Amino acid sequence: MEYTLRETDIFDTKLADKFYDMIKDDLGLFEDDKYYNFTVSFHVDSNENLLSFMEFKLPPPETKINRKNRDYEKEKKYDVLGFQLKELESVLIKNKIDFHMSTIQGEQLEFTNNIKILILENEPENQITKNGMKKKLFISRSIMPSRPYTTGLINDYRAKRMNELYHKFFTMIGDKKIISEILEIKETQDDKLLFKAFIDEYGELWWTSREREEELVNKLKSRGMEVLQKHIDEEQRQIDDLTQY
Incomplete structure (x- = not known):
């Protein structure tokens, strides 16, 4: 009311x-x-x-x-x-x-x-x-x-925190094609689209409960390992095909 x-x-x-x-x-x-x-x-x-x-x-x-x-x-x-x-x-x-x-x-x-x-x-x-x-x-x-002032500070901190997390994620993977696949979006080389997809999926990481943070981190790790393993398997199949000749 x-x-x-x-x-x-x-x-x-x-x-x-x-x-x-x-x-x-x-x-x-x-x-x-x-x-x-x-x-x-x-x-x-x-x-x-x-x-x-x-x-x-x-x-x-x-x-x-x-x-x-x-x-x-x-x-x-x-x-x-x-x-x-x-x-x-x-x-x-x-x-x-x-x-x-x-x-x-x-x-x-x-x-x-x-x-x-x-x-x-x-x-x-x-x-x-x-x-x-x-x-x-x-x-x-x-x-x-002042709620507007406090909200501004929080948003600044959130942006900084998510940029740090995304930078670690991007540095670890290094390939925008694979990152696109991990984030489950159409392949893109556009950093803004990749960052937006990261925020949409994992934006809660900047401030959440320990249980929710663990859930999101495990989801990102699991999805990352799944996609990386898929690409490793594909490369291995290509190598196997070449060695048959």
């Missing part, structure tokens, strides 16, 4: 109350045996309003924090965003809506004075045991003051 809180911003101390007023009529729509992903988006331009971040009054921390030699402005921004996220989460908790992932992020929203909230059902395999019972899941929280 999607909710838009209008005429407000991330510095509004009544944000949680406004959220409750908007969601209260929908509380019966959330299922007890489900987990949800909770995403709060504010306008990314709010990050420029350092004065509002600095003046935002937070409750005293439970433990003393040593901020010596730290970026106080940056930490205050994260503290404010983390506080507002937990305030909004409290609406779900008080109404027994279980969530597994919780995010607050700066986005390029249509209006600067809106807050967008998404509550989406989590994947069933992540929340149900083999006996059909609901698992007790830890809450994963993330704070992204």
Whole structure:
């Protein structure tokens, strides 16, 4: 479900109350045996309003924090965003809506004075045991003051990582015809097409679980060995044919 809180911003101390007023009529729509992903988006331009971040009054921390030699402005921004996220989460908790992932992020929203909230059902395999019972899941929280900036960094890292992996793969094989066959595409000498096929098939390698990485690596090795053995066998047959004369 999607909710838009209008005429407000991330510095509004009544944000949680406004959220409750908007969601209260929908509380019966959330299922007890489900987990949800909770995403709060504010306008990314709010990050420029350092004065509002600095003046935002937070409750005293439970433990003393040593901020010596730290970026106080940056930490205050994260503290404010983390506080507002937990305030909004409290609406779900008080109404027994279980969530597994919780995010607050700066986005390029249509209006600067809106807050967008998404509550989406989590994947069933992540929340149900083999006996059909609901698992007790830890809450994963993330704070992204600027999602476009973070996404850009991730994409840059992904491109670099996949280029490194492809270079190792290409150097090991060295023959574009064989690489085309391993990637199961029409034979080509076009590096861009080969790289795209590699990304399409093995793009998850840049960031995935250990099990999925092992699965993809084994698939690439197996396919590579299969194709290489095929070419070795073909060359051997040609040699055998020549030696018969």
